[in-house]
Amino acid sequence: MEQRCEVCENFRPEGDLKPGRKLEEVTFGARKVLLCRAHAGIAENSGVTSLEELRELYTEQHGSRSYVPRRSRSVMINKLRNPGRRINDARG
Helix, strand or coil, rough: CCCCHHHHHHCCCCCCCCCCEEEEEEEEECCCEEEEEHHHHHHHHHHCCCCHHHHHHHHHCCCCCCCCCCCCCCCCCHHHHHHCCCHHHHCC
């Protein structure tokens, strides 16, 4: 599966306008965010220095949701693979 910009992926779930975009991994504290050059450039030009600022920059125009998830993809994937909290859940 091809990796995608986290903003593009949440803004346009059906796909990027240009497949095969060059991606940049931008680090904000412990969180690494995968962005296309366009979204990384906008963030840089806007003076974004924290994940909170990045999430605010890429928030829905008429809403309160951000196109940048709080958690990284690896954390979300591991949560999906979690068999359950109880021992019996894994056997089920």
